[in-house]
Amino acid sequence: VAEFCCGFFVILILGNFWFLAVLYLLWLYLDWETPCAGGRRSQWVRSWTVWKYFREYFPIHLIKTSELNPNHNYLLGFHPHGVLVAGAFGNFCTDPPFKNLFPGLTPYLHIMPIWFGCPFFREYIMSAGMVSASKESVSHVLNNEGGGNASVIVIGGAEESLNAHPGSLTLNILNRKGFIKMALKHGAHLVPVFSFGENELFKQVANPKGSWLRNVQEKLQKIMGFALPLFHARGVFQYSFGLIPYRQPIHTVVGSPIPVKQNLNPTTEEIDQLHALYLQKLKKLFEEHKSNYGIPAHKSLIFE
Incomplete structure (x- = not known):
C-alpha cells in the first residue's frame, strides 16, 4: 500500500494534476x-x-x-x-x-x-x-x-x-x-x-548471524532505519511460492x-x-x- 501511495504521488507531480500534489505537500507541512x-x-x-x-x-x-x-x-x-x-x-x-x-x-x-x-x-x-x-x-x-x-x-x-x-x-x-x-x-x-x-506466516531466506546476507541486512537497517527480510509464503492459487502470508492461526x-x-x-x-x-x-x-x-x-x- 505504501509503495502504491508513493507511486500515485509521483504520478500527480509529473502529470497534469501537479497542483494537487503541491496542495498535499502544504497539508503535509501543516499536519506534520x-x-x-x-x-x-x-x-x-x-x-x-x-x-x-x-x-x-x-x-x-x-x-x-x-x-x-x-x-x-x-x-x-x-x-x-x-x-x-x-x-x-x-x-x-x-x-x-x-x-x-x-x-x-x-x-x-x-x-x-x-x-x-x-x-x-x-x-x-x-x-x-x-x-x-x-x-x-x-x-x-x-x-x-x-x-x-x-x-x-x-x-x-x-x-x-x-x-x-x-x-x-x-x-x-x-x-x-x-x-x-x-x-x-x-x-x-x-x-x-x-x-x-506471528513468526509462522512467512518463510525467510536463511540469514544466520555472521552470514554475508545478515551483515548486508543489518547495514541497510542502520542506513534506512528499517529492516529488509527476504521472505516468501504462498500465492493466490498455489502454495509453493508467493507473498501472501500462510494461513496460520495467531493467538x-x-x-x-x-x-x-x-x-x-x-x-x-x-x-x-x-x-x-x-x-x-x-x-x-x-x-x-x-x-x-x-x-x-x-x-x-x-x-x-
Missing part, C-alpha cells in the same frame, strides 16, 4: 506533528468489513488473561515482531476485538516515524489508530489524565524481523529499555503481550499488568530492576500458554 499528538483515528476505517475477513483469514484471536482498569494508562509490550506484525494490526488497529475485551481503553499502535512521511499512506495508517513511535508520541498517549489509553509498542523493532523464521523464539529485548523508562516517567502500568504464531495473549509507580527521574538501577521484572513476567506468560498453541515443552524464549 499530528502522528506525535495522538494521530487522527477514524472509527469508520477501523470498522471496515475487510478487517473482519483479514482477521478470519489466519485467523487472529485476542486472548485476555486479566482485567485492565480503564482508570490507568498502560504500555503494552508486543512480542515478537514477525514479518507482518499481523497480530498487532488485527487486534489493535481494527474493531471490535480489543474494545470488546477491554472496554474503556483506547489502543495506539506505535510504528516507525518514517511511515508518516509517505504521502497519503500516512492518512490511512493514522485513521487505523497508528501513531509515531517517537518519545514525544508515547508521552502524549501516556499523559492522558484519568487514564484510558494503551500504548502498544513492538519492542523488538525492525531488527527482530530478521529473526522471524518459523519456530523462532528469539526476542531482541535485553538492550531495549527505553519503554521501561517511559513507563516509569508516566506511571503507566506495563503489560507483556505475546503473539503465538495474541495479553498478560497481567505490572503496576508502575511514577518516577520522573528513574535511576539506571531502577530501570534495570523493572526491566528484569518485565522479562520475568513475559517468560511466565509464554510458559503458561505455550502448550495451548503447539509449542513443545522443552522450548523457551531466548532473549538477546
